[in-house]
Amino acid sequence: MSVHVIGAGLAGLSAACRLAESGHRIVLFEAAPQAGGRARSYFDKQLGCRIDNGNHLLLSGNISTLNYLQRIGARHSLIGPADPIFPFRDVKTGEAWTLRLTPGHFPWWVFSNHRRVPGTQPWHYLALKKLLKAKPGDLVAPLAGGGALYSKLLEPLAIAALNTMPNIAAAQPLGAVLAETLERGGYAALPRWTRIGLSESFVDPALDWLRQRGVDIRLGERVSELRPGQTTVVALPPWAAKELMPELTVPDTFESICNLHFKAQMAAGEAGFYGLLGGMAEWVFPREEVISVTISAANRYAHMEQEQISGRVWAELSKAFGLNPEPPPCRVLWEKRATFACTPEQLARRPGPRSPRPGVVLAGDWTDTGLPATIEGAIRSGEAAAAALLQAT
Template sequence: MATPSNTPSAPVAGRDVCVVGGGLAGITAALLLADAGARVTLVERRNELGGATYSFDHDGLVVDTGQHVFLRCYGRYRALLERLGSADLARIQPHFRVPVLSHGRAPHVLARTRGLPAPAHLLPALARYRLLDARERVRAIAAAGALRTVDPDDAANDERSFGEWLAEHGQGPRAVRRLWDLITVAALNTPAQHASLALAARVFRTGLLERAGAGDIGRPLVPLADLHGRPARRLLTRLGVRVATGRRAERIRPDVTGFRVVTGGSGGRTAQDEMLADAVVLAVPPRAAARLVPPAAGAARDDWHRLGSSPIVNVHLRYDSPVTRLPFAAAVESPAQWIFDRTPDSMPGEQYLVVSISAADDTIAAPAARLTAVCAEAVAGLLPAARSARLLDAFVTREPRATFRQAPGTRALRPGAATRIPGLVLAGAWTDTGWPDTMEGAVRSGHRAADVVLAHLASADRTLEGTR
């Protein structure tokens, strides 16, 4: 992560900036603004930083709300981990390799061929993908080649469905289910049928088709709180940032001196407080942003609700004995879309698996008992050792608004960082980063927000100098 000059002569030295939201976007913006010499206050309604990437305790087991992986091409996100000093707490596989499970079959490994340049690095994998027949494989290779020519920044492509595009390029329903949706559902939290072609092209081109190593998968080795939130708090505090957790932003009011930010205890337990700021970064989800942005920011805020949301459900299964050696695996035509081994060192002889279900509109409200039974049965059908293991514990975590709904036409609804009120800036993976709603998108939005704030403060200084 690039660090601007932190010297008294910097234009923003001594200026007050309030960052609302302690997720990856807010953390990134706060770090960069502190680097530039601003006096930064970071307000977060939860008691810990991390935003959507947080952890909690369940009967002595540290549980992440969601299973977050990243790709080698997530350059800004990986730079943030380096800055936080937690890069060693995540591991990137040496080459893209995904075991694909299906009921009653041995795992099929979908992997890139080392030593071959893109896109040839994926040709052997597609040519041997036994979950498709020979004709489907040939058509899949042709479609992958055609996808390299789809411009993810073309607004017309955002208006189209990825599923429609796949059908035009010879991909039948089975090929979509068994191949394309393996990636689309996990990356965009929606199936190809309902996904923006532009966002799908960003995922496949950037992650898989343009550089051989770009799609290598990284995963945390520790709970997300230890990867993001706690190291971020330590670093921000060391840089002089005031970190106010357990505080909820209630109102933001522009005035002649800048902004008045009114906060209160997140549970309504403490009195309201008011702080003055020369600029404000709103790094919160679209619903919260629409509530906080003053009307003078423009009618566009009314469109943010139209982004909608897509849920993710995670089913947590704890077995009395190991049932797989795979660190993670995808599954086709199964309720268990992705399975992650999250067994901590403190659980010898047992295994803790998490089944992650994206695009979970049909299951988000299902009773926990039904979800755990369905997923335990699905895992037993995919991993034979699970049939003889005893299930010690099973529970469900739900993320009703895990991402915005990354459907055709959403690019026009995603706002840029700047609002119509100078100094009031937006951040978050839902803003117009050109990327899907991912950790990389969140960090990129934090960079952009910091750039806009710094430009605003520098401009305000020049205007002030001109009036003297």
Template sequence: MGAGLAGLAAALHLSERPGTEVVLHEATARAGGRCWSFHDSALDRVIDNGNHLVLSGNAEVLDHCRRIGTSGLLAIAPRAELPFLDLETGARWSLRLPASLGELLRGGLRLPPGTPLSLGPDAARLMRAGPDATVAQAIPGRGPAWTRIWEPLSLAVLNAPPDHAAAAPLAEVLRRTVLRGGTASRPVTMPRGLGPTLVDPALARLAERGIRPNYRRPLTGLAQKGDRLHALRFGTEEITLGPGDAAILALPPDALGRLLDGPVPGPGQSILNAHFRVPPALAERLPPILGLISSLSHWLFRRDDVLSVTVSAAESCAGPRPDRDATLERIWREVARAAGTDAPPLAARLIRARAATADASPAGRRARPSTRPMANLALAGDWLAAPLPETIEAALISGRAAAEALDG
């Protein structure tokens, strides 16, 4: 149940098992969940619902793309380097990690100005943080390393401000990427879009195996007998499970909370994505990804002639109900400053992804159910791949883990 990335990954893994018949049910009219591409009429371009960044250390993403034949669609940056611009001061810098000791010795490490001295101790504190600590509690200093590294990282990775977000998931991401060096920290983007890279080819693989999602079919209830899932309800229809049958629920927390007793985290913050179509010559002035500091805009992605800006933790950063036109206008002013133009964009679109992730606080992280609530039922979803935060990598890991849990 659920044709987001977690459900698609589970279905793909199960469909490789001889003798297993897989049926996929999805509440909406499309697959991909929070990760999708569509033709936007205002821009007249195919865009993603929001910028998605993964890193080369996200092994599960790379494996998913290999399985569905889209490794060639991933743009893996040659180096672990991200440029930044402080829109208040105009300062520019790069964050760059060397891939090897040799590169380190040749000066391959670049850190934001003013940060090198505190970074090591800060990182060590973050790694030692317990499950109840927020990022702000784990890292006490408030110097340049805070504003130029830790605060932007917390917003980008956890979609929550550092005084709210649990430290442990951020530490886990760093363990799997940055602490493994430049090779595992290269930015990976999907220039053809999320749908064509992660979702549509997965659906095609499943279709080759005779599996087509049943769309507009929300699961509405479960029946349990003893320690087993006995039946699934879809409105008035009930499907009784046989002795060899099992189910995976790859659903967001609110949907799961309506079906099963037990704790689920509340909603986290929204993410705003502002998309601007601009003349190609203007787009070319900008790098593929630019981190922005001292601004409402956090990240600027360039894809052909579309510039897309992410504002994470939107309630904290833009207010609970930001006015659409005023927000677009403000973000465009920031983009225009970064690109050095006075001209307006050719077209613009603002997309708000409500509750883009679940509550990222330590209490929210604790409110996770067991992923195996019944003998023949496993749970998946990005929010269930602890200790990781809610990301594509986590969704895919959780889908595979659920399929493996039902093995045998």
């Protein structure tokens, strides 16, 4: 079978790999000069080094992601601590603690006040059960309860995983993430990120792997209409999929993510990253040449100037980690439509892999994977689209 895959983000790459493995002839179209979509690396002239468009944190329970990396020979390009640990700093109070999960299925860590979130008691963690059992329409904040567990763990976790503020975010996708990671035990919740960069882990090895299997990769080639009768995987962002197929219902409200890359160094600490509370900065990744900071659900800061944001974030880092108060050069990257807003209304607009058109299937982090818009969701959507095509033929 000859298949056109449109879009070489992680969903398109994952679909192309799966179909190429089954021996099909694939043409992969990508509008941009490079593949990777919302997960890519590039050389930044201002900073004089290579950076990712945004920090991407994964968990060891992201099985589809690990299988994809295994398939393209990049399984060992992820790094992270040997133990499931999450260090936090509160920039307001100066408090520092580390969540130390225990490896096995039973959550022993909940019963140790050296391991659990300070200010919490074991029974507070029953909130996790509520999230695991969330129903459509449930929101995160009311299920998660209040108190220290919420402000110190569940709120930052929800904002990172859903890229949506917990008072409007749907609880079900967070429950799905928890079920595949924390609930399976600490070793399914090991934090992971790329050793060098997103392109080096997820994109370049996939392109090499596909080329070796004869896939025709056409970078810089935008597709503006679907060819009638051509078997196709549409692996585009939702707005681009809708342009090609106006009959689709797709998510249409988005949240931004702001990433700041400071040309400076700091100690990576025990885990190699930090969660920050009480300020604007949320996650800090000290890399070789830059300190990279993520702010998710960033629409709330859209009114601020970039220099104002970088100045405030550097002040927080300098206070939390004792860095030089003078701000270093910084690149601020706003991804305006980083993900769809993970609200119950938007979830109801997610289609499955099958489209109304025969021979055309859909992939993308916005399709109905049950997961939030993440790498794991994108890769899984590509597999689901490929499986739907293979089943139909």
